[in-house]
Amino acid sequence: MPALQTQFQVISLEQYEALPEDVRAEVFDGQLYYMASPSQEHQTISIELLTILNTYLKNKKRPCRVFHAPFDVKLFDEPLTIVQPDLMIVCDKSKLDGKRCNGAPDFIIEIISPGNPSDDYIRKLYYYKNAGVREYWIVDPRTRKVIVYYLEQPDFQMEAYTFQDKVKVNIYEDLWIDFQALDL
Numbered sequence: 524m525p526a527l528q529t530q531f532q533v534i535s536l537e538q539y540e541a542l543p544e545d546v547r548a549e550v551f552d553g554q555l556y557y558m559a560s561p562s563q564e565h566q567t568i569s570i571e572l573l574t575i576l577n578t579y580l581k582n583k584k585r586p587c588r589v590f591h592a593p594f595d596v597k598l599f600d601e602p603l604t605i606v607q608p609d610l611m612i613v614c615d616k617s618k619l620d621g622k623r624c625n626g627a628p629d630f631i632i633e634i635i636s637p638g639n640p641s642d643d644y645i646r647k648l649y650y651y652k653n654a655g656v657r658e659y660w661i662v663d664p665r666t667r668k669v670i671v672y673y674l675e676q677p678d679f680q681m682e683a684y685t686f687q688d689k690v691k692v693n694i695y696e697d698l699w700i701d702f703q704a705l706d707l
Contacts, residue, residue: 536603547593551646553602561592561609564664564707565634569609571705572632572662576612579698587614587629595623598654606647609634612694627655630694635663648672652679658693669702 533553542548547558561569569591576589589612596611598604611628613619618626631651633643643661651659652674661670667686672679673693684690686707692698 534603539603539605547607549607550603550605551650552604558607559636559638561636565636567707568634568662568664568705571707572610572700575700576610579695580612586616587612588616588619590624596628597623597625598627598650604650606650608632627651629656630658630692631656632660632662635661635665637665
């Protein structure tokens, strides 16, 4: 989701938690960035992918949980970094405290919003890699591409796909998402 406005003062966790519930924002290195609401297309893609991920986890009786935005992920305490990925899978339930995920999810999908794609392509890739996210997908409705980053290796790998492809979720041995079959 795009950053629309920036506040140039360092924000604490307490200040972040005191924001009104209808305010969508993320924090990078203590700086607050407001986010726009997602578009209809963004929501459609999110729901389609959420359904596939949730169904897979339930059918396979995996211990992992899938979450969707807005759900906070506190990547770092100092400097404070809190994101709201569009979709995520968390396998270590000790990271969940009832309010947020504390630490890196195993798998994250961000769906590009037209306002500021560099947030997902550059900024979040940097933070997700450094926090220990295992796999990061960028789904871009404008270009109809899916960029997949396998972040577990020191020299992470990147693969590019289109909305005509089946894409393997690498953290599982038997999960593929067929983008052509999605109702987009």
